[in-house]
Amino acid sequence: MPVDMNVMRGFMEQIQQLGQMDVPSERPDEERVDTAKRVMLEKLDTALAVDLEACVHCGLCAEACHFYLSTEDPRYVPVRKLELMRRLYRRERGPLRWLYRLTTRDITMDDLEEWQELVYDACTVCQRCSLICPMGVHVAAGVAGMRAAMRAADLMPVEMRFVGQEQSEKGSLFGVGSEEFRQAIEELRASGLSIPLDEPRADILVLSAVTDILLFKDTLVSTIRIMNHIGASWTFSSQGYESANFGYMAGDEEWQCAASKRVYDAAVACGAQTVIVAECGHAYPALRWDGAELFGKPLPFEVLAPAEFLAREIVAGRLKVKPIGKQKKVSFHDPCKIGRVGGVVDAPRVVLQALGVDLREAEPHGVENLCCGGGAGNFLINRGMPLRQKAFELKIRQYDATGADEIVTSCDSCQMNFMAGSMMHQWNKPIEGLVALVGQNLA
Amino acid sequence: MFAEFVDGPFWYFSATVFVVGVVLRLFFALRLGTPRPLSRPRESASRGFIRTVFTRFIPRREFFPRMRLEVIAGYAFHLGLFALLFFAAPHVEFYKERILGFGWTPMPYWAFIVSAQLAFAGLLLLWLRRVLHPVSRILSDAGDHIGTILVFLVMLTGCLALAEFHDSLRVLHFFLAELLLIYFPFSSLMHTFTFVLSRGYLGAGFARHGVKA
Numbered sequence: 001m002p003v004d005m006n007v008m009r010g011f012m013e014q015i016q017q018l019g020q021m022d023v024p025s026e027r028p029d030e031e032r033v034d035t036a037k038r039v040m041l042e043k044l045d046t047a048l049a050v051d052l053e054a055c056v057h058c059g060l061c062a063e064a065c066h067f068y069l070s071t072e073d074p075r076y077v078p079v080r081k082l083e084l085m086r087r088l089y090r091r092e093r094g095p096l097r098w099l100y101r102l103t104t105r106d107i108t109m110d111d112l113e114e115w116q117e118l119v120y121d122a123c124t125v126c127q128r129c130s131l132i133c134p135m136g137v138h139v140a141a142g143v144a145g146m147r148a149a150m151r152a153a154d155l156m157p158v159e160m161r162f163v164g165q166e167q168s169e170k171g172s173l174f175g176v177g178s179e180e181f182r183q184a185i186e187e188l189r190a191s192g193l194s195i196p197l198d199e200p201r202a203d204i205l206v207l208s209a210v211t212d213i214l215l216f217k218d219t220l221v222s223t224i225r226i227m228n229h230i231g232a233s234w235t236f237s238s239q240g241y242e243s244a245n246f247g248y249m250a251g252d253e254e255w256q257c258a259a260s261k262r263v264y265d266a267a268v269a270c271g272a273q274t275v276i277v278a279e280c281g282h283a284y285p286a287l288r289w290d291g292a293e294l295f296g297k298p299l300p301f302e303v304l305a306p307a308e309f310l311a312r313e314i315v316a317g318r319l320k321v322k323p324i325g326k327q328k329k330v331s332f333h334d335p336c337k338i339g340r341v342g343g344v345v346d347a348p349r350v351v352l353q354a355l356g357v358d359l360r361e362a363e364p365h366g367v368e369n370l371c372c373g374g375g376a377g378n379f380l381i382n383r384g385m386p387l388r389q390k391a392f393e394l395k396i397r398q399y400d401a402t403g404a405d406e407i408v409t410s411c412d413s414c415q416m417n418f419m420a421g422s423m424m425h426q427w428n429k430p431i432e433g434l435v436a437l438v439g440q441n442l443a
Numbered sequence: 444m445f446a447e448f449v450d451g452p453f454w455y456f457s458a459t460v461f462v463v464g465v466v467l468r469l470f471f472a473l474r475l476g477t478p479r480p481l482s483r484p485r486e487s488a489s490r491g492f493i494r495t496v497f498t499r500f501i502p503r504r505e506f507f508p509r510m511r512l513e514v515i516a517g518y519a520f521h522l523g524l525f526a527l528l529f530f531a532a533p534h535v536e537f538y539k540e541r542i543l544g545f546g547w548t549p550m551p552y553w554a555f556i557v558s559a560q561l562a563f564a565g566l567l568l569l570w571l572r573r574v575l576h577p578v579s580r581i582l583s584d585a586g587d588h589i590g591t592i593l594v595f596l597v598m599l600t601g602c603l604a605l606a607e608f609h610d611s612l613r614v615l616h617f618f619l620a621e622l623l624l625i626y627f628p629f630s631s632l633m634h635t636f637t638f639v640l641s642r643g644y645l646g647a648g649f650a651r652h653g654v655k656a
Binding site for chain 1: 629
């Protein structure tokens with residue numbers, strides 16, 4: 001069941017309309033700058049401070065950044081995105097602040113406006129730059145703090161603000177809330193699928209994502225087929241079905257907590273020992289690595305990425321797939337948030353091996369893979385489209401060199417960005433989700 | 444008069460600024476604290492901390508072709524400087540007489556020459572890159588150039604002092620070294636110490652997620 005490109009275009013039009021809804025902040029500039037500085041200072045911990053102290057301005061991080069590599073514009077050098085934090089640390093927290101207050105200028109609204117593009121449009125928080133830095137500077141951690149500061153100063157891109165607010169306040173995304181999810185499940189039930197929804201007890205809580213409901217229906221159907229095939233005790237929850245967490249991407253802890261809390265409550269309510277997030281890149285680290293921190297205690301359930309779960313079930317012999325054969329030449333795109341950030345790199349390859357396809361590894365791949373350019377919510381930012389598409393040229397070169405006929409990945413955002421990139425560049429390389437591929441080839 | 448000042452009070456002053464400054468800069472960063480992670484780790488964070496401090500000495504194969512010059516020049520400079528700092532005969536003598544009370548075998552004169560050439564070549568290449576490459580140029584501030592110039596002058600006068608055996612050159616070298624000690628805690632030369640922590644924290648975080656950084 002290929003993605004209906006008209007639906008995809010409609011989805012992109014919805015995003016474009018969001019961009020036209022911006023209203024200027026009514027707060028005075030001074031207050032916005034002060035708020036941003038306060039948030040930056042809150043985010044400054046030892047790890048970030050030693051990064052700011054250790055950077056020698058060599059600029060090697062640029063050599064790992066897809067935005068710099070594709071444009072060679074020095075403004076996009078990753079560590080420069082932390083310059084305002086560095087200035088603030090020196091002026092407000094460092095031991096020589098009396099000196100730096102005399103020799104460096106304070107942060108202004110103009111600075112924040114300039115850095116807004118750098119920390120949103122020109123950074124997908126992919127963490128690749130951390131792998132090259134000789135000092136081990138974790139730029140992405142600082143960018144996450146900068147995004148939080150921008151949010152506090154009303155400088156978050158309007159598209160992210162609207163989507164994040166919708167999720168936080170209404171619990172829906174792009175108009176898909178609990179009721180719409182229930183309807184989608186009813187429609188699938190009508191087609192003959194058995195789907196547990198809101199079961200009072202289940203071992204596994206399976207999450208979905210708005211993208212699977214609107215766009216990648218094949219992924220949703222495959223998820224259901226796989227879970228039924230295994231014979232697991234599982235359920236969806238109409239109160240906690242959404243994997244996506246726009247608070248995580250936008251740097252808004254309150255939104256992030258609200259989105260995670262719905263899943264947490266749903267999992268606890270049905271006594272789930274395992275929560276499987278959808279193929280939604282950031283959703284995995286948002287819950288797997290940030291969930292416990294948000295709630296101040298370890299999560300009472302394990303969190304798995306779909307690829308991780310599929311590999312585990314294949315190895316255990318509970319999930320049996322039909323080998324597709326070597327005539328299918330595929331390359332796997334490691335989503336940053338699942339691979340480099342999430343630590344799930346081998347699992348998708350276990351699944352592809354079980355499917356018997358001809359896996360043509362791209363260079364680089366695994367934890368070193370290049371970001372597609374659409375992660376961390378960037379896919380939503382309309383004004384970032386030209387830069388994103390420039391960066392996407394690297395992906396085209398990367399996968400054309402493999403000789404693969406199609407690309408498989410395990411992230412909806414990556415899939416959407418690949419589809420948008422294919423449309424823009426007239427690049428004819430299909431992309432599909434790992435879950436959908438498995439769902440179509442159950443033994 | 445100047446020699447006595449450089450050898451006496453100014454030495455004590457610069458050494459004090461260096462030690463207190465370095466300790467303060469580290470202390471102010473460390474006192475901020477880092478939240479204790481609560482998610483279940485895939486691998487020990489401590490192991491990741493230690494591993495990355497060492498593995499980061501060798502660039503990843505994927506990136507090496509894009510950083511060849513910086514790696515080679517960086518190693519030439521840092522290894523050359525390390526050898527000069529700790530194994531040049533006058534320095535060993537200085538540590539024995541003025542600081543530690545004991546010394547060790549210094550390197551031979553030819554090794555001194557090789558080390559100095561490596562250090563000079565490395566430093567000049569790194570500085571040229573800093574000035575010429577658009578990325579490092581946009582990042583670099585006055586402090587980076589001051590640090591480079593001071594290190595260069597200290598090395599230059601040190602080599603001249605050893606070659607010429609003239610006390611005024613030794614005094615000039617020592618004076619510049621003292622200026623460098625004073626400047627050190629105010630500059631990005633602090634990476635001499637902070638690199639262990641920045642690499643370590645990065646490695647710890649990645650290791651928890653099951654990734655070898």
